[in-house]
Amino acid sequence: MLFHTQLFILVFLPVVLGFYYLSRRHHTLQQWLLVAASLIFYGYWDVRLIPLLIGSVIVNWLVAQQYVQSKHKWLIYLGVLANLALLGIFKYANFFAETFAALHGSQHQYWDIVLPLGISFFTFQQLSYLVDLNRGNAPLYSLRKYALYVTFFPQLIAGPIVRHNEILPQFKESIGPEVMVKRISQGLILFMLGVIKKVVVGDTLAGIVDPLYATVQSLSCIEAWIAAFGFSLQIYFDFSGYSDMAIGLGLMFGVILPENFAAPYRATSIVEFWRRWHMTLSRFLKDYLYIPLGGNRFGATHQVGALLVTMLLGGLWHGANWTFVIWGLIHGSALATNHMWQKTGIKLPSVLAWSLTFVVVVLAFALFRAPDVATAALLYAKMFSLPIAGEAGLTLKSLWILPVAFLIVLFGMTTQTYVFEKFKPARIGAVALGLTGVWLVLKLGGDFGHEFIYFQF
Amino acid sequence: MNLFISSFKRLMALGTGNSGSPPANWRTFLKTTLLTFIGGVVAVYALILVIDPYDVVWFSPPLARKPVSTNQRYSYPAFARDVAFDSVIIGTSTARLIKPERLNTHFGAKFANLAMNSATAYEQSKILKLFLRHHPKPRCVIIAIDTVWAQSGSDDQKYTFRPFPEWMYDDLGGVALIRLLNLETVQQSVRQLRYLSGLRPPRFGYDGYEIFVPDQSQYDLAKARKKIYGSPQPRVRQPVQEKAIDNTQWSFPAHLLLQEILEQIPQETMKIILFVPYHIYNQPLENTSDHARWSSCKQQITKMSSGLQNVVVLDFMIESKITCVDENYWDPLHCTVAVGEQLSDLIYEGASQKKDKVGYYLVLNKP
Numbered sequence: 001m002l003f004h005t006q007l008f009i010l011v012f013l014p015v016v017l018g019f020y021y022l023s024r025r026h027h028t029l030q031q032w033l034l035v036a037a038s039l040i041f042y043g044y045w046d047v048r049l050i051p052l053l054i055g056s057v058i059v060n061w062l063v064a065q066q067y068v069q070s071k072h073k074w075l076i077y078l079g080v081l082a083n084l085a086l087l088g089i090f091k092y093a094n095f096f097a098e099t100f101a102a103l104h105g106s107q108h109q110y111w112d113i114v115l116p117l118g119i120s121f122f123t124f125q126q127l128s129y130l131v132d133l134n135r136g137n138a139p140l141y142s143l144r145k146y147a148l149y150v151t152f153f154p155q156l157i158a159g160p161i162v163r164h165n166e167i168l169p170q171f172k173e174s175i176g177p178e179v180m181v182k183r184i185s186q187g188l189i190l191f192m193l194g195v196i197k198k199v200v201v202g203d204t205l206a207g208i209v210d211p212l213y214a215t216v217q218s219l220s221c222i223e224a225w226i227a228a229f230g231f232s233l234q235i236y237f238d239f240s241g242y243s244d245m246a247i248g249l250g251l252m253f254g255v256i257l258p259e260n261f262a263a264p265y266r267a268t269s270i271v272e273f274w275r276r277w278h279m280t281l282s283r284f285l286k287d288y289l290y291i292p293l294g295g296n297r298f299g300a301t302h303q304v305g306a307l308l309v310t311m312l313l314g315g316l317w318h319g320a321n322w323t324f325v326i327w328g329l330i331h332g333s334a335l336a337t338n339h340m341w342q343k344t345g346i347k348l349p350s351v352l353a354w355s356l357t358f359v360v361v362v363l364a365f366a367l368f369r370a371p372d373v374a375t376a377a378l379l380y381a382k383m384f385s386l387p388i389a390g391e392a393g394l395t396l397k398s399l400w401i402l403p404v405a406f407l408i409v410l411f412g413m414t415t416q417t418y419v420f421e422k423f424k425p426a427r428i429g430a431v432a433l434g435l436t437g438v439w440l441v442l443k444l445g446g447d448f449g450h451e452f453i454y455f456q457f
Numbered sequence: 458m459n460l461f462i463s464s465f466k467r468l469m470a471l472g473t474g475n476s477g478s479p480p481a482n483w484r485t486f487l488k489t490t491l492l493t494f495i496g497g498v499v500a501v502y503a504l505i506l507v508i509d510p511y512d513v514v515w516f517s518p519p520l521a522r523k524p525v526s527t528n529q530r531y532s533y534p535a536f537a538r539d540v541a542f543d544s545v546i547i548g549t550s551t552a553r554l555i556k557p558e559r560l561n562t563h564f565g566a567k568f569a570n571l572a573m574n575s576a577t578a579y580e581q582s583k584i585l586k587l588f589l590r591h592h593p594k595p596r597c598v599i600i601a602i603d604t605v606w607a608q609s610g611s612d613d614q615k616y617t618f619r620p621f622p623e624w625m626y627d628d629l630g631g632v633a634l635i636r637l638l639n640l641e642t643v644q645q646s647v648r649q650l651r652y653l654s655g656l657r658p659p660r661f662g663y664d665g666y667e668i669f670v671p672d673q674s675q676y677d678l679a680k681a682r683k684k685i686y687g688s689p690q691p692r693v694r695q696p697v698q699e700k701a702i703d704n705t706q707w708s709f710p711a712h713l714l715l716q717e718i719l720e721q722i723p724q725e726t727m728k729i730i731l732f733v734p735y736h737i738y739n740q741p742l743e744n745t746s747d748h749a750r751w752s753s754c755k756q757q758i759t760k761m762s763s764g765l766q767n768v769v770v771l772d773f774m775i776e777s778k779i780t781c782v783d784e785n786y787w788d789p790l791h792c793t794v795a796v797g798e799q800l801s802d803l804i805y806e807g808a809s810q811k812k813d814k815v816g817y818y819l820v821l822n823k824p
Contacts, residue, residue, distance in 0.1 A: 006638065182483040188490060425486035434493025441498055445639030
């Protein structure tokens with residue numbers, strides 16, 4: 001079930017919220033209700049995937065139980081391996097087999113494996129829990145709480161990637177009615193802003209970007225740049241819009257989910273970019289990969305290696321495609337360069353630093369969007385060759401969204417700042433919000449829009 | 458990382474109740490938001506159901522609604538359900554100028570022309586099936602065959618780029634009507650209101666017939682020829698000799714649909730299958746694979762009709778007094794209004810006499 005559908009907004013969400021608050025005096029019932037609702041939400045795409053999710057939750061929970069009782073470290077390693085194997089089978093089996101076959105000069109017969117939705121996200125969350133348990137940073141949870149941590153539907157499919165200790169204590173909290181009302185209100189605003197970002201801006205950008213990527217062969221230089229630039233904006237509005245919806249939904253249930261985006265395109269360095277872009281993933285990569293790999297503790301060369309490995313795996317996490325691997329390596333190299341540069345103490349002028357950062361990000365996203373490396377190479381060739389102008393039918397009228405979206409990402413207030421710091425409740429605002437909601441519901445009824453980009457990961 | 462922690466702390470501070478406005482404000486705010494939202498959705502939906510722009514809501518008040526949507530896929534299901542009709546024409550835009558009024562006079566029937574622009578075979582079958590569900594014993598069914606029925610290959614295209622509201626073609630019970638809750642329907646409701654109040658003339662008639670070509674006073678032969686030949690002057694195509702092709706090799710996925718719908722039409726119903734009159738320059742040249750494909754298509758459809766009663770297969774896609782005259786066409790596919798009317802007469806003639814009319818049409822399934 002997509003967040004931006006009438007079924008979700010008019011039926012699923014009100015029903016679940018209603019039951020959730022009606023049962024708020026019965027924590028156990030309330031939490032099981034939320035788990036059940038999350039499973040329905042997940043199973044709506046493909047009911048066959050529910051056993052996989054339930055199985056994954058139960059196995060990880062049993063590993064944790066056994067580990068706490070026996071203190072056998074190998075149980076944790078086994079659990080981590082099992083999670084990675086699950087990812088490997090569902091997400092990378094064809095990729096690795098294809099690569100292996102290519103190295104041996106043979107052909108791989110594609111296996112028909114369904115990629116379970118959100119598997120990268122819920123597997124990462126469970127990995128983080130097992131590692132934290134091993135480090136002594138996590139308590140043992142009941143099956144109910146653990147299931148709730150993994151399956152909580154606002155964050156189940158595409159994050160934010162949360163830690164057990166960020167979310168579970170909040171379900172214990174008894175928040176007063178005033179705070180509850182405030183959170184529901186703010187959640188509603190954030191959710192609606194997320195829908196607008198995704199449906200109004202992101203999908204409009206997709207209308208420009210998708211046809212260009214479908215005809216890379218015939219693009220001119222300007223069109224190729226528009227494709228790459230447009231996608232960079234599209235993925236931001238799509239994914240940050242999704243994150244706003246998820247955080248908004250969390251708030252409606254009284255739960256505060258971590259921020260995922262903080263105006264990333266204002267970054268004046270790649271290091272800063274990764275502090276602002278998909279923050280929960282970069283935090284995960286840092287805490288569970290980069291630091292265990294040694295981070296910056298063993299000198300510059302080691303740090304460069306750790307960065308490259310971390311980002312390569314971070315790229316691969318996005319999907320079984322060499323485009324993601326190279327994308328990760330580009331970012332790893334950029335981060336390494338950035339760190340080395342910082343050691344020189346030389347500071348670039350802000351505008352130049354921002355320009356460099358933004359161009360690198362856009363160029364890397366061109367690869368991220370391409371279906372394969374060959375298409376990406378072709379797009380790069382088009383970006384740096386003649387003819388300058390082409391005939392893809394792009395008009396200034398059809399491109400209006402590009403400058404608007406660009407100005408928003410550069411100078412607009414972030415949704416989080418607006419909702420949590422600037423917004424003051426007023427009747428006129430409530431009416432405007434309600435009417436915007438009506439308009440959105442009508443808009444969502446007419447077109448089925450695009451799925452979230454991150455649903456493929 | 459610091460940025461992350463600070464933002465998270467900021468969020469956590471929300472829970473303390475120490476920030477922002479007085480709680481009562483939030484309570485009022487939430488109540489007003491929800492009331493506006495719920496009231497707005499209910500009000501808009503109620504209006505849509507009452508105005509019922511597509512005339513598909515079974516409990517809406519009986520108003521003299523007109524077809525509103527320029528996409529006939531939305532407007533025609535209401536016609537297909539309307540018991541005022543007892544006969545139907547299906548096809549693409551090449552059949553839209555066949556005039557129901559003329560046919561009514563000839564056949565003593567009440568025709569609806571439900572031919573839709575660029576309708577795929579699937580879409581045509583859907584509208585006919587809907588018509589048959591609501592008219593179990595139709596007097597006459599005309600199926601206008603053009604290129605969508607002659608696509609060879611393994612895969613048949615179901616839809617075009619135009620939206621096709623599947624739900625309108627099924628039973629409208631249950632939650633199907635929730636599909637009306639969208640911006641497009643709001644827009645069409647406003648348009649319907651303007652029709653109902655007489656502020657706007659209807660786009661097309663009560664029977665689906667619409668003159669979609671420009672007014673004849675704007676006809677420009679040179680322009681028409683430019684569209685037909687690619688130049689303002691007529692061209693003559695040189696005969697070609699492609700490799701001989703075995704006609705039996707052609708398979709037409711759409712013919713399965715045709716077979717299915719023909720079997721659903723009662724035996725006593727008059728069934729007229731006609732190949733539409735493309736301009737001769739747009740018809741395939743002999744000795745080409747295209748010609749072989751069309752010939753095969755005609756043969757297979759004729760064969761299909763052999764097991765049926767009350768069926769006539771008329772072929773207007775030939776060299777004829779219609780197809781060889783440039784002045785009869787706006788473009789390679791679409792003839793003038795006058796030719797459309799003439800076609801209506803010729804269909805009746807062909808169906809009642811069941812013999813060729815030299816220079817106009819052939820009867821492919823002679824008794």
